Amino acid sequence: MSFDDIAPPELLRERAFNLRWAQQPAGVIPLTAADSDFPVAPQIREAMARYVHDGVLGYGPPEGLAHFRDAVARWLTQRCGLSCTGGDVIATDSAAAAIAQVAGACLTAGDEVLIPDPVDFLFAHTISKAGATPVRVPLRPETTAAEYVAALQERVSTCTRMMWLCHPHNPLGLVKDPAWLRPVAEWAVARGLWILSDEVWSDIVYPPHRIVSVAALSQEIAARTVTVYGFSKGFGLAGLRIGAIVCTDAQRLEQIVSSADVRSTVAGASVLSQVGAAAAVTSAGSWLDGFLRHLRDQRDYALARLAAWPTVTAAVPQGTFVVFPNVSGLSQNTEELCAMLLRRAGVALVPGTPRWFGPGAAGHLRISFATSRQVLAEAFDRLDPVIAEIAEIAERSVRAHRGRSSV
Amino acid sequence: MSFDDIAPPELLRERAFNLRWAQQPAGVIPLTAADSDFPVAPQIREAMARYVHDGVLGYGPPEGLAHFRDAVARWLTQRCGLSCTGGDVIATDSAAAAIAQVAGACLTAGDEVLIPDPVDFLFAHTISKAGATPVRVPLRPETTAAEYVAALQERVSTCTRMMWLCHPHNPLGLVKDPAWLRPVAEWAVARGLWILSDEVWSDIVYPPHRIVSVAALSQEIAARTVTVYGFSKGFGLAGLRIGAIVCTDAQRLEQIVSSADVRSTVAGASVLSQVGAAAAVTSAGSWLDGFLRHLRDQRDYALARLAAWPTVTAAVPQGTFVVFPNVSGLSQNTEELCAMLLRRAGVALVPGTPRWFGPGAAGHLRISFATSRQVLAEAFDRLDPVIAEIAEIAERSVRAHRGRSSV
Numbered sequence: 001m002s003f004d005d006i007a008p009p010e011l012l013r014e015r016a017f018n019l020r021w022a023q024q025p026a027g028v029i030p031l032t033a034a035d036s037d038f039p040v041a042p043q044i045r046e047a048m049a050r051y052v053h054d055g056v057l058g059y060g061p062p063e064g065l066a067h068f069r070d071a072v073a074r075w076l077t078q079r080c081g082l083s084c085t086g087g088d089v090i091a092t093d094s095a096a097a098a099i100a101q102v103a104g105a106c107l108t109a110g111d112e113v114l115i116p117d118p119v120d121f122l123f124a125h126t127i128s129k130a131g132a133t134p135v136r137v138p139l140r141p142e143t144t145a146a147e148y149v150a151a152l153q154e155r156v157s158t159c160t161r162m163m164w165l166c167h168p169h170n171p172l173g174l175v176k177d178p179a180w181l182r183p184v185a186e187w188a189v190a191r192g193l194w195i196l197s198d199e200v201w202s203d204i205v206y207p208p209h210r211i212v213s214v215a216a217l218s219q220e221i222a223a224r225t226v227t228v229y230g231f232s233k234g235f236g237l238a239g240l241r242i243g244a245i246v247c248t249d250a251q252r253l254e255q256i257v258s259s260a261d262v263r264s265t266v267a268g269a270s271v272l273s274q275v276g277a278a279a280a281v282t283s284a285g286s287w288l289d290g291f292l293r294h295l296r297d298q299r300d301y302a303l304a305r306l307a308a309w310p311t312v313t314a315a316v317p318q319g320t321f322v323v324f325p326n327v328s329g330l331s332q333n334t335e336e337l338c339a340m341l342l343r344r345a346g347v348a349l350v351p352g353t354p355r356w357f358g359p360g361a362a363g364h365l366r367i368s369f370a371t372s373r374q375v376l377a378e379a380f381d382r383l384d385p386v387i388a389e390i391a392e393i394a395e396r397s398v399r400a401h402r403g404r405s406s407v
Numbered sequence: 408m409s410f411d412d413i414a415p416p417e418l419l420r421e422r423a424f425n426l427r428w429a430q431q432p433a434g435v436i437p438l439t440a441a442d443s444d445f446p447v448a449p450q451i452r453e454a455m456a457r458y459v460h461d462g463v464l465g466y467g468p469p470e471g472l473a474h475f476r477d478a479v480a481r482w483l484t485q486r487c488g489l490s491c492t493g494g495d496v497i498a499t500d501s502a503a504a505a506i507a508q509v510a511g512a513c514l515t516a517g518d519e520v521l522i523p524d525p526v527d528f529l530f531a532h533t534i535s536k537a538g539a540t541p542v543r544v545p546l547r548p549e550t551t552a553a554e555y556v557a558a559l560q561e562r563v564s565t566c567t568r569m570m571w572l573c574h575p576h577n578p579l580g581l582v583k584d585p586a587w588l589r590p591v592a593e594w595a596v597a598r599g600l601w602i603l604s605d606e607v608w609s610d611i612v613y614p615p616h617r618i619v620s621v622a623a624l625s626q627e628i629a630a631r632t633v634t635v636y637g638f639s640k641g642f643g644l645a646g647l648r649i650g651a652i653v654c655t656d657a658q659r660l661e662q663i664v665s666s667a668d669v670r671s672t673v674a675g676a677s678v679l680s681q682v683g684a685a686a687a688v689t690s691a692g693s694w695l696d697g698f699l700r701h702l703r704d705q706r707d708y709a710l711a712r713l714a715a716w717p718t719v720t721a722a723v724p725q726g727t728f729v730v731f732p733n734v735s736g737l738s739q740n741t742e743e744l745c746a747m748l749l750r751r752a753g754v755a756l757v758p759g760t761p762r763w764f765g766p767g768a769a770g771h772l773r774i775s776f777a778t779s780r781q782v783l784a785e786a787f788d789r790l791d792p793v794i795a796e797i798a799e800i801a802e803r804s805v806r807a808h809r810g811r812s813s814v
Contacts, residue, residue: 039463061424239679271647
């Protein structure tokens with residue numbers, strides 16, 4: 001399959017929500033939510049079409065279909081070194097729901113959780129919903145493990161129950177190697193904390209980087225780690241609401257199952273979504289390889305175009321399909337900046353506001369590049385002149401300020 | 408489509424969970440969970456196959472696809488007189504999840520909720536999970552509205568926040584007409600209570616009975632009622648996890664949406680499940696008519712067979728595809744009775760235990776008849792001799808007891 005063309009525009013305008021085509025004014029290019037513009041792999045479509053054709057769509061098992069659980073265990077073992085079996089996996093109604101289920105099972109009011117800053121809004125949101133308090137730990141592309149451990153150490157308290165990691169990291173695009181992850185995870189284990197490792201992005205990692213699950217680092221770490229996996233990023237199944245929780249500690253997994261209320265049928269994942277997701281990790285590996293090659297080219301193209309923006313810097317994403325440039329030289333208010341870019345260039349981006357990513361995102365924008373080259377090029381063609389104008393105004397204001405200062 | 412044949416046995420043994428074929432020993436006939444043995448309507452399969460074929464399965468809108476919401480509103484307006492528009496409807500991840508979302512939004516610790524006894528276990532379970540207390544109100548097939556109101560009145564307290572109805576009623580099979588429902592609902596509204604009307608069974612009603620939504624009774628009642636609807640009973644979509652909440656009070660609906668956490672993507676319903684469900688209520692009406700004719704014949708057949716069981720009585724189900732015979736003349740312990748019937752007859756039934764239906768279910772069994780005539784006949788052929796034997800032992804024990812009493 002070629003990734004020259006995205007799905008037909010009329011289909012995207014009908015179906016792509018969450019700040020994307022269906023929710024923007026006509027003509028606007030959305031490089032917003034981390035959702036791809038490509039149709040899903042044919043292997044996924046075929047498996048679901050077969051299952052639908054057979055027509056039996058009654059209640060599935062509460063923890064998920066055995067073939068889904070086994071398929072996810074095999075995939076994560078092969079791909080991320082996470083040694084697990086189907087019995088360690090439960091199907092969840094999205095990775096977001098998985099994170100909420102872990103929070104619901106592991107946290108109570110007054111607890112504190114150490115999370116990176118910046119990070120996807122779901123972390124702080126979900127912890128707060130569970131009645132606990134997110135405690136933010138600054139993370140930059142250049143932060144060393146020792147520095148991160150020191151920052152954790154400064155913020156840990158007697159109320160701290162968990163440390164949450166986002167790996168690969170959204171929005172920074174970081175893929176940490178075991179040498180970085182191990183001391184961080186060992187610090188948490190030594191303090192009796194549980195680790196939640198959100199690995200929803202684990203399928204989108206660019207060579208030479210490789211993904212190694214946090215729970216693959218040692219048996220001691222695995223025994224204290226709950227891994228969340230999803231199918232929205234690598235396989236484009238966000239609308240099917242399907243994810244997974246992996247935990248090799250049977251007691252903790254049972255606690256999550258029980259707290260999530262799946263046995264009563266109150267919670268659970270669609271059997272058809274499980275069939276599609278199982279097909280993804282069983283049969284769509286070569287489709288994913290092609291998608292990754294396309295994304296790497298897109299990443300490099302986006303970085304090349306960003307390099308032409310005055311004062312703007314961007315770290316190279318090692319994983320994920322988002323880039324997170326620092327635009328503080330253009331504007332201190334990224335919400336205003338995004339509103340202006342939407343209005344004048346017809347391109348929608350996500351501002352680095354506390355609401356979306358925490359205070360550590362200040363001065364940044366997030367740009368998703370999971371689209372065709374043509375759409376991405378058109379977006380930059382539209383953005384460039386507006387950015388140039390903004391840069392000139394910013395430059396003039398800096399010069400005026402310098403002039404005043406020197407008087 | 409003919410309802411002579413259920414789905415192929417190997418498919419049911421692979422896919423039908425929740426105490427059914429896939430979870431029983433080989434050879435056992437499960438008349439347990441209220442889930443049908445028939446493949447879903449072709450119109451549903453075709454709509455889902457088309458959607459899958461197009462391949463765009465990204466994030467849907469948090470409250471549900473507009474065409475799903477509109478289709479549900481049209482269906483409930485036409486069929487149940489529930490005057491509503493798509494804006495009053497939200498898609499939920501199953502009717503069970505819908506009930507839990509309403510409870511989460513409307514109840515806090517210490518609150519009390521009036522529920523019928525017996526009723527499906529989800530009522531008490533969900534209220535307890537929300538930290539509130541279910542208060543059971545006895546309901547029998549012969550209970551008049553005045554008697555039910557008097558029983559409600561006896562149990563209402565300053566802590567009572569809601570009255571929940573199950574309409575049609577599971578497991579009693581009752582379909583109440585407006586003359587019964589109105590005084591009950593008006594009593595609740597006059598006391599400032601909110602009503603939850605679980606109408607997940609509203610598509611399975613047998614003539615001459617007709618379903619009228621509680622929220623269709625008057626504007627005052629509608630303004631205080633949240634209706635839950637689902638696609639598992641009429642259309643066999645339990646595995647797709649799709650249901651709906653309908654509330655014409657915009658403020659209350661907003662409170663439910665906000666509390667259910669759908670805007671964050673933590674909760675929501677699969678877009679593909681919404682597509683299947685929308686096709687069901689838009690295009691599968693004549694399929695449903697055929698299913699209903701088959702079910703009515705099955706109901707009459709089950710009642711005829713039950714009439715041959717000594718001491719056993721059963722009310723005629725006016726809706727639902729379950730019958731709820733009183734077997735207290737055979738055994739006081741229906742859990743033991745069901746275990747014996749499973750062991751000796753190879754037929755699985757649901758015992759009328761407090762766990763499943765509340766104390767009001769004592770002495771009863773629940774039998775689902777949403778299968779083929781052949782399977783139902785085979786089940787009764789197997790049950791009859793075991794029941795006859797149990798009846799004889801019970802009769803002998805009664806005679807012995809009488810003998811002793813007269814000494």
